[in-house]
Amino acid sequence: MLIAATSRPEELAETGLRWWSDDRFTIGWKGHLFLPGERAGAASVARLAAGLAHRSLGELARELYGVFGLFVHDRVAGGWQLAVDNAGLYKIFYDDIGASTSFLELLADRGIGPDRVAPLAVVEFLAHGFVTAPETFVAGVRKLRDREILELAPGRPEPRIRVKDLSFPAADDRDAVLQYFADLATSLRDRRVSADLSGGFDSRLIVGMLVHHGIDFEYIGEVYNSR
Numbered sequence: 001m002l003i004a005a006t007s008r009p010e011e012l013a014e015t016g017l018r019w020w021s022d023d024r025f026t027i028g029w030k031g032h033l034f035l036p037g038e039r040a041g042a043a044s045v046a047r048l049a050a051g052l053a054h055r056s057l058g059e060l061a062r063e064l065y066g067v068f069g070l071f072v073h074d075r076v077a078g079g080w081q082l083a084v085d086n087a088g089l090y091k092i093f094y095d096d097i098g099a100s101t102s103f104l105e106l107l108a109d110r111g112i113g114p115d116r117v118a119p120l121a122v123v124e125f126l127a128h129g130f131v132t133a134p135e136t137f138v139a140g141v142r143k144l145r146d147r148e149i150l151e152l153a154p155g156r157p158e159p160r161i162r163v164k165d166l167s168f169p170a171a172d173d174r175d176a177v178l179q180y181f182a183d184l185a186t187s188l189r190d191r192r193v194s195a196d197l198s199g200g201f202d203s204r205l206i207v208g209m210l211v212h213h214g215i216d217f218e219y220i221g222e223v224y225n226s227r
Contacts, residue, residue, distance in 0.1 A: 002109055003080060004098040005152040005159035009073050014101060020045045024076055025052060030101075031068035031090055034187030036179070040066065044187070057081050058149055058166055065183060069101060079153040088133065088146030095141050096161055099150060103136065112138055185213030192216050 001014040009026040016030045034040040051060045061083045069090040072081040084090040093103045100106035118139045121131045134142040153160040
């Protein structure tokens with residue numbers, strides 16, 4: 001999905017993309033997005049929009065959880081603000097023209113070929129198995145990081161592209177983890193969750209925490225007990 005500063009929400013379509021709007025904002029999202037104490041999806045997005053009346057998205061984005069892409073269109077001022085989840089699992093790529101949810105789609109739209117491949121990025125990938133964000137394999141195309149907001153504002157002769165650093169506070173403590181699972185359970189209220197139990201500690205811990213908070217699970221397959 002390609003997004004320019006002048007794009008209209010009705011022009012954008014992608015599988016799984018949902019929309020919410022009021023008199024000021026049209027907000028799109030993909031994935032599981034929630035605010036603490038709120039159900040995921042539309043309920044959390046509505047609360048987010050209410051907060052935007054007196055707080056910046058930069059402030060509010062620090063409070064969002066889940067795995068998601070967020071697309072906020074200001075119907076009064078025009079332009080977009082884009083963000084991804086706090087773990088950076090959802091991918092948004094951008095250049096000096098606009099953004100896309102697909103790296104290959106952006107390259108095809110810009111007509112970018114092999115001559116733009118960044119040699120240092122290739123070396124980094126061969127040495128470490130990844131390319132450190134925000135860099136990508138192509139010079140001039142960057143990946144939006146988890147602690148950033150991408151602003152696309154209409155301008156003449158060129159749109160204004162700006163990246164804001166959110167400067168997240170550290171929250172790696174026991175109470176924060178416990179509260180996160182409580183909020184995650186609230187976001188999943190009235191939904192059934194499927195869990196793939198690998199037998200490892202991580203999956204068992206996650207399921208155990210959510211069961212503790214009353215999440216209804218759908219179990220698929222057999223459970224094997226080793227002795």
